[in-house]
Amino acid sequence: MKFVIDRDHLVNAVNEVTRAISARTTIPILTGIKIDVNDEGVTLTGSDSDISIEAFIPLIEQDEVIVEVESFGGIVLQSKYFGDIVRRLPDKNVEIEVTTNNQTTIRSGQAFFTLNGLDVLEYPKLPEVSEGKQIRIPIHVLKNIIRQTVFAVSTIEVRPVLTGVNWIIKNGTLTAVATDSHRLALREIPIEAPEEEEYNIVIPGKSLSELNKILDEASDSLEIILANNQILFKLKDLLFYSRLLEGSYPDTSRLIPAETKSELIINAKAFLQAIDRASLLARENRNNVIKLSTLENGQVEVSSNSPEIGNVSEKLFSQSFTGEDLQISFNGKYMMDALRAFEGDDIQISFSGTMRPFVLRPRDAENPNEILQLITPVRTY
Amino acid sequence: MKFVIDRDHLVNAVNEVTRAISARTTIPILTGIKIDVNDEGVTLTGSDSDISIEAFIPLIEQDEVIVEVESFGGIVLQSKYFGDIVRRLPDKNVEIEVTTNNQTTIRSGQAFFTLNGLDVLEYPKLPEVSEGKQIRIPIHVLKNIIRQTVFAVSTIEVRPVLTGVNWIIKNGTLTAVATDSHRLALREIPIEAPEEEEYNIVIPGKSLSELNKILDEASDSLEIILANNQILFKLKDLLFYSRLLEGSYPDTSRLIPAETKSELIINAKAFLQAIDRASLLARENRNNVIKLSTLENGQVEVSSNSPEIGNVSEKLFSQSFTGEDLQISFNGKYMMDALRAFEGDDIQISFSGTMRPFVLRPRDAENPNEILQLITPVRTY
Incomplete structure (x- = not known):
């Protein structure tokens, strides 16, 4: 195997396949990057056996020669060293050659590296999925x-x-x-x-x-x-x-409450910021508990209390609140995660009681399942 | 103590004094930020007892009111919570007030925090150095x-x-x-x-x-x-x-070799990049050993060898090499640290033998001590 390649294309491909590589793998050869060279170009592969990433570098791209192949073949090089080396090479071009015993030389400008490689035939086969x-x-x-x-x-x-x-x-x-x-x-x-x-x-x-x-x-x-x-x-x-994961996924549709006792319409961004502030003191609690209480005139209060540190409360105007008055507690992190899914738009939160899961949806959603976030409240004593 | 302050000025001052605060202090009150308010402005203090930082926020800056003081006093607030809170406050202004039992309220827009503070009188006194x-x-x-x-x-x-x-x-x-x-x-x-x-x-x-x-x-x-x-x-x-550290510092002037057996003039930036590449494989060795060898025509070779991983070598043209030929080994990290001090300029390296310390200086320095970096070689077997 011997070829000359454009350094920047090589660096990009190395960075991409490295995402799949884990230092903690139980299969030693998977700490390496596989390099394959044939008459179409160079293919790099990284894998932790759950995820595999294959990046292809063609011989020619936009009329520019990216790879010049002198002989075909393959090798596996330690990703840790190979990655650091290619990122720091001095010249625009890199020559990579496998000599004897899987020894691989990397040459760029005046810099000359020899790395001990591993036999490409020992690298696990990727699954065949092209026919699916x-x-x-x-x-x-x-x-x-x-x-x-x-x-x-x-x-x-x-x-x-x-x-x-x-x-x-x-x-x-x-x-x-x-x-x-x-x-x-x-x-x-x-x-x-x-x-x-x-x-x-x-x-x-x-x-x-x-x-x-x-x-x-x-x-x-x-x-x-x-x-x-x-x-x-x-x-x-x-x-x-x-x-893919094996086993059948539970039917979750029955978890979503059908009835609604009260409904809050509020801006997701403003609500997220208030929950974020309230979480500053709540995080020390095991459940990161935030309390939401309805007040008069469509106002709601977000609050949290950590006896050793202090407490926090903030009043917000909602767009509207209808139905039964409410005091409900929930995990602040779960609420922030859910609110981020709505990208700052107005949302509608449907409650069906203090101890029943509540549901966030976009305001005026045509399809009730377009975006749905459900959170189970926390019992507070 | 009660005052209203511009949030951005407060955030800046908190960020500055927080640099002195260590979570691992043995003096619990030093995990807090001290706030002092008098008729001139607000002073924040952070300290780990080795380093102390004091940031002052005046009442008025560039004709703009920054602080409005209602009553004087002081408090110590947990830096971890106080910092996160002020950084996330919703309004341009913040009102801070100490009520009873060192309870401190922080109010901004509709957000309202209460933090349990500590008595400002328990905070250690800063050293008096104004008279020095x-x-x-x-x-x-x-x-x-x-x-x-x-x-x-x-x-x-x-x-x-x-x-x-x-x-x-x-x-x-x-x-x-x-x-x-x-x-x-x-x-x-x-x-x-x-x-x-x-x-x-x-x-x-x-x-x-x-x-x-x-x-x-x-x-x-x-x-x-x-x-x-x-x-x-x-x-x-x-x-x-x-x-300051106690004890007398050793006289280091006798460490600097007086005689020179060979002298290399080279560009610090090009040399640094070559050493950096050579260190990619050397780092696994305990001493990060890099070898420098002189070749013909003023060329030098930088190389490193890690039997398990591979080896690396690179030839560089120097500006000049004079004196005895040389093969010397040194810690690559020390060399990179030293080279960075010269900001990419040409340097002169004076060697007085393979096992004697060598010295880096700017090329044509008028004062030999203007910038001086000395490195002891590593013995290789």
């Missing part, structure tokens, strides 16, 4: 879906399936839902998919968070392929694989 | 002196005096020197000070690093006052106190 079912989705929509649901997954592995986001595709609609059993985040949107097929999958929350970091809002749309307990997100020159 | 000897120094000069010496202080406390930077002021010259006994950094400049007086003090390295972060390159000059084992740096509306 396909969906196409605009990238800004996918980023929103991830952002509005993924924070609500469970972080404890007692019920592994709850550490993922459940995607149900049915009748041209994608429903994404995440819950840690104390709160729930749900997002529903129309989607380009064959009407006759139904999918019900659970994607690890960590995979979606990493994918969201890689996705560039500016790009157009991506293709999603489903097969063999794997999901593949296909971008130009970048493949992002994630395994 | 005075020096005046431009701020950009002081920042350079700190930056070019402080990295070389010892980080282990076996010889506490070596954790500080030794300042000697004599005949209108300031000499700052730091050493951890493996390397030494020295800076000498003319200074405005009374000719007849001599000072020899040791300032803790940590104090100088913190001071450097606060100093704003844009400002003009500051006054330094020395007294009672304390040093006070006096800026407009900001006082920075540090205790």
Whole structure:
């Protein structure tokens, strides 16, 4: 294997695939970056066996030569050293060559490195998913879906399936839902998919968070392929694989209260700022408890009390409050996470009693499941 | 105590004094910020007993009212909570009032906080240094002196005096020197000070690093006052106190070799980048060992070898090399620290043998002590 490559293209690809690599892997070769060279270009791969990222660098891009290949082949190089080296190389071009015993030389300007590589044949095979079912989705929509649901997954592995986001595709609609059993985040949107097929999958929350970091809002749309307990997100020159979680996701629709006893319409941004301030003292409590009380004339009060430190209260004008008066306590962090999903718009909060879960939705939403955030109150003594 | 204050001025002052506060203090009240209000304005104080910072906010600044005082007094508030609160207050103005039992209310817009404060009389007294000897120094000069010496202080406390930077002021010259006994950094400049007086003090390295972060390159000059084992740096509306280290600093002048066997002139920036690359593989060794070898035609080679990972070498053209050929090994981090002191200019490195300390100076320096960096080589087997 021997080739000369444009340093900046190499650095970008290394940075992308490194996101999948974990220093704590139990499979030593996965701390490396796999490099494959063939007559089409150079492919880099990073993986922690849950997530795998493949970045492709073509020979020519926009009439400019990016890679000149002298001989084909492959090698695995320690990502920690290889990444630091390519980022600091002095010249625009880099020559990489595998000599004997997987020794690899990296040459740029007057700098000359030799790294001990690992046999490319020992690197685990990536799953085959190219034959699966396909969906196409605009990238800004996918980023929103991830952002509005993924924070609500469970972080404890007692019920592994709850550490993922459940995607149900049915009748041209994608429903994404995440819950840690104390709160729930749900997002529903129309989607380009064959009407006759139904999918019900659970994607690890960590995979979606990493994918969201890689996705560039500016790009157009991506293709999603489903097969063999794997999901593949296909971008130009970048493949992002994630395994799917096994086990059936609970039916969450029965958790959402049907009746409403009181309803608050308020601006999400103003409410978020007040909750943020109230949380400054609440955070020392185990549950980060914030109290919401209705006052007269549509005013509400947000308050919190930590006997050792002090207390805080703030009055806010809502757009409207209707129904039974209310005093309810909840986890301030859960409320802030939920409010951020609405991007500062006016929202409607439906309460069905002090000890029953309450639901946040956009004001005047046509589809009640367009964005839905549910929070279970905290009992205070 | 009761006053109304402009939030942005309060936030700035809180940020400044918080730099002196350590969560790991053994004196609980020092985790707080002291607030004093009198007829001139508001003074905030933070301290970890080694460093103390006092920020003053006047009643009026540039014809604008900053503080309106209703009653005098003082209080100590937990810096962790007070800082987070003032940074998030909703309104331009903040009202702070001490009620009974050191309870303190903070009001801004509709937000209303109560914090449990501590009695201001229990806060330790700051040292009295206003009567000491005075020096005046431009701020950009002081920042350079700190930056070019402080990295070389010892980080282990076996010889506490070596954790500080030794300042000697004599005949209108300031000499700052730091050493951890493996390397030494020295800076000498003319200074405005009374000719007849001599000072020899040791300032803790940590104090100088913190001071450097606060100093704003844009400002003009500051006054330094020395007294009672304390040093006070006096800026407009900001006082920075540090205790001085006790014990006499070793005479380091005899460490600097008088004879030179070979001399290398090279650009500090190009050399630094090559050392940085060579350190990428060297860092795994305990001593971060880099080897420098002279070649023909004024070329030098920088190299490093870590059997398990790989090796690296790079050839550089120097401006000139004269004297005995050389193969010398040194700690790459020490070399990078030293090279950064020269800001990319050409430097002259004087060697007096493979196992003798070598010295870096600016090329064609008039005063051999203007900037001097000394490094002891590493023995390689």
